[in-house]
Amino acid sequence: MTENKSNEIKIKTVNLSFYYNRLHVLKDISVEFPERSISAIVGPSGQGKSTFLMIFNRLWETIPDARMEGEAFIRLKNKWVNIYDRSISLPELRRSAGMVFQTPNPLPMSIFKNISFPLKLSGVIEKQAVDEKVEFALKQAFLWEEVKDRLSDDARSLSGGQQQRLCIARALTLDPEILLLDEPTSFLDAGSGQIIEDLLLSLKESCTILLISHYMDQIRRIADRVMELSGDTSNNS
Amino acid sequence: MKRECFAETGFLGAAVLSASLTALILIFMLFLGFPLFRGGCFFTLLTTPWNPDKGLFGIYPMLAGTLSIVFLSLCWAFPLSLGASALISVIAPTGFAKFCKKTVQMLTGIPTVIYGFVGVFLLVPFIREMFASGSGMSILSASLMLSMVISPTMILIFTDTFESIPASYSAAADALGASPVQKLLYVILPYSRQGIFAGLILSVGRAMGDTLIALMLAGNAVAVPGSILDSARTLTAHIALVIAADFDSIEFKTIFAAGLVLYVFTTSLILLVRIIGGMGMKNR
Amino acid sequence: MKERFIEIFIKSFAWLSGLLLLSAAFVIIGFLLVKGVPTLSLSLIFGDTSPADALLLRRQVLTGLFPAMAGTCLLVLLSVGLATPVGLAAGIYLAEYSRGNLKSFFSLFYDILAGVPSIVIGLFGFSLAISLHHYVKEIYPCLLISALALAFLVLPYLIRTTQFAMESIPSETRLTAPALGATKLQNIAYVLFPRSLPGIASGVILAIGRCAEDTAVIMLTGVVAAAGIPGSLLSAYEALPFYIYYISSQYRDAYELQTGYGAAVILLIICACLFLAAFYLKNQLMDRMLYRQ
Structure with missing residues (x-):
């Protein structure tokens, strides 16, 4: 947790507020997150932690009766982008900001197809490129050795920890600049959680990671900075 | 992004096409029956008798036939369905209740024409012997068989309503020592009032829209029925029987009036169910 | 005491x-099976013609049920084939694209269409044929018109089952693909639609059942008692349910009545099989949902 202070800012929000119907969940939040770091987001449940993550890939827009005020910026390919600008292509934004959910959510298809799914979405069809990408992503997610002989198996036959790493690998296939993780270890046993923590530490060289976590010891082990979302104020420390 | 737009337009097109059928059917009925409606004759048509020899083409007898068969079949089917649903949801032991429900689900899949066929060769002779009157083709026969046709669906709607009662209500009743019947009377039935009413109305629509049972079992006589052993013709059967007639005759045009009446009736029933459903949403 | 009496009364009434x-x-x-099963035989279906000749359409079947069964099959294929693409597309629109007032407007129209009596749909089909006849002389009530009218009849069911199947997909699954950069259409095509297929398939099978059993629509739109195998889309045809209806009122001798019972049993078997298939698929869907949790 040392040299990161000199890193440039990657993500920032300005006067961000968020409402579900009339419920005011995020109040006037202005924060900055430096690149190549792991920032942990903590706070009691119901304070909009998951919502806060979804601000950065605009996934909340599929939720009815949700409304946002304020602005959010990400430095994509070294250019500051207002991600709520009209000219932004939503699929492209979501490809540069990968997200992993609390419950592993492999799609009902084979391991290989799961990993290559985002490539299919973005129109990469060349067989060799896809194969390479899949292998690279699985290696990056520490999963390659375990699944290389069974790539055509149903992804749901994997263990919970493997499924979660599969989801991380899937998010990594498109070389995202940002990784948004919503309590990725909360449903896993300690061993699987440890592997994922190591994985995140290795990923922080290439990605900016925002991580929601309930575990203080986990945060102490891997987070470079902590942001607390609570009732009225949000503190940076 | 072009493909996205194209697909959305395609989906929208299918939705609009399907919805426009609803309007198109109404427009066709109005347009083809138009000669009848000129000069406000439509309502006289609904109240005058049918006597083509004297130039009378009123569909009042068919209206009366329809209403009496529908009413009578509901008199059989509604209590029967309510009792059977209570048996399935509350009273019967689990295994038997499951068996009953499976059977009822299977019954909804039996073609109406088969009910009609068995009616002709089993129920009609039975009624004829029993009451020693005429051919046995009567409102009674038709309504009995029709109640067999509409009961399964009605039972499924009722049991669904009964089983959708929040578990906490049911648990509260159990904790207070209510017997199954008391639970049914004081918790389930009051809670299910709207569902029962909606099921009843949907069944009215189904009974009214059925053609074959009445056509095969009610005898199709064109007269206002005087007793339940009389023969009668429904609006639906009237359409089926007159379709063969000369296309330009007034007789033929009356089937569009019959179609229009059926359309308006069933549409109002659907609207009624929607209104009840809307009230249900607000209450919860 | 009164309580006790009511309790006994309600219990006995329910039983x-x-x-x-x-x-x-x-x-x-039971009545149908007792009377109908003994009549089942190859000659009931094919009459005096050999089955191979009949199936290859080398010779007409004159006294058997084969033309009626073939007519019903053709009719079902045509009408479900016409209704399915439109029904699925409209269902997808309703589930994924429409919101608020537009959505309730569309659903109201489909509910009304679902409630319109089948004989009125038949009358609509008949009027359509007559109106078209003014422009194209070859069009009379025929196989094509019947198939169209039946398609109108089952359209609202298809739309509603599609919509329901898609809307019941849990929101975690719904968000997976968009989080990976999928567009709305990609999400529908790769995730949502495949996931709702079991539900949609059971809806399609129930639609097939409705087309196979319907009599009111087809008796207004071109079915006849004797036509043989239809030669084209614009010719008259026979169908099982109409044959059953026809026999019940017009049978000339005991043998014809026997064929009526036979036809009823065959129709019952067909509908039971379709129903079981739909039921099986629906349960599969439930299993999948539970498994995903």
Whole structure:
């Protein structure tokens, strides 16, 4: 947790507020997150932690009766982008900001197809490129050795920890600049959680990671900075 | 992004096409029956008798036939369905209740024409012997068989309503020592009032829209029925029987009036169910 | 004391109605099976013609049920083939694209269409044929018109089952693909639609059942008692349910009545099979949902 202070800012929000119907969940939040770091987001449940993550890939827009005020910026390919600008292509934004959910959510298809799914979405069809990408992503997610002989198996036959790493690998296939993780270890046993923590530490060289976590010891082990979302104020420390 | 737009337009097109059928059917009925409606004759048509020899083409007898068969079949089917649903949801032991429900689900899949066929060769002779009157083709026969046709669906709607009662209500009743019947009377039935009413109305629509049972079992006589052993013709059967007639005759045009009446009736029933459903949403 | 009396009354009433319904159902089905099963034979279906000749359309079947069965099959294929693409597309629109007032407007129209009596749909089909006849002389009530009218009849069911199947997909699954950069259409095509296929398939099978059993629509739109195998989309045809109806009122001798019973049993078997298939698919869907949790 040392040299990161000199890193440039990657993500920032300005006067961000968020409402579900009339419920005011995020109040006037202005924060900055430096690149190549792991920032942990903590706070009691119901304070909009998951919502806060979804601000950065605009996934909340599929939720009815949700409304946002304020602005959010990400430095994509070294250019500051207002991600709520009209000219932004939503699929492209979501490809540069990968997200992993609390419950592993492999799609009902084979391991290989799961990993290559985002490539299919973005129109990469060349067989060799896809194969390479899949292998690279699985290696990056520490999963390659375990699944290389069974790539055509149903992804749901994997263990919970493997499924979660599969989801991380899937998010990594498109070389995202940002990784948004919503309590990725909360449903896993300690061993699987440890592997994922190591994985995140290795990923922080290439990605900016925002991580929601309930575990203080986990945060102490891997987070470079902590942001607390609570009732009225949000503190940076 | 072009493909996205194209697909959305395609989906929208299918939705609009399907919805426009609803309007198109109404427009066709109005347009083809138009000669009848000129000069406000439509309502006289609904109240005058049918006597083509004297130039009378009123569909009042068919209206009366329809209403009496529908009413009578509901008199059989509604209590029967309510009792059977209570048996399935509350009273019967689990295994038997499951068996009953499976059977009822299977019954909804039996073609109406088969009910009609068995009616002709089993129920009609039975009624004829029993009451020693005429051919046995009567409102009674038709309504009995029709109640067999509409009961399964009605039972499924009722049991669904009964089983959708929040578990906490049911648990509260159990904790207070209510017997199954008391639970049914004081918790389930009051809670299910709207569902029962909606099921009843949907069944009215189904009974009214059925053609074959009445056509095969009610005898199709064109007269206002005087007793339940009389023969009668429904609006639906009237359409089926007159379709063969000369296309330009007034007789033929009356089937569009019959179609229009059926359309308006069933549409109002659907609207009624929607209104009840809307009230249900607000209450919860 | 009064409480006790009501309790006994309600219990006996419920048992009575349940048993009455069950026995009525068993009497109806039993009567049909007892009378109909003994008549089942190859000659019931193919008459004097050899089955191979009949199936290859080398010779007309004159006295058997084969033309009626073939007519029903063609009719079902055509009408479900016409209704399915439109129904699925409209269902997808309703589930994924429409919101608020537009959505309730569309659903109201589909509900009304679902409630329109089948004979009125038949009348609509008939009027359509007559109107088209003014422009194209070859069009009379025929196989094509019947198929169209039946498609109108099952369209609202297809739309609603598609919509329901898609809307019941849990939101975690719904968000997976968009989080990976999928567009709305990609999400529908790769995730949502495949996931709702079991539900949609059971809806399609029930639609097939409705087309196979319907009599009111087809008797207004081109079915006849004797036509043989239809030669084109614009010719008249035979169908099983209409044959059953026709025999019940017009049978000339005991043998014809026997064929009526046979036809009823065959139709019952077809519908039961379709129904079981739909049921099986629906349960599969439930299993998948539970498994995903």
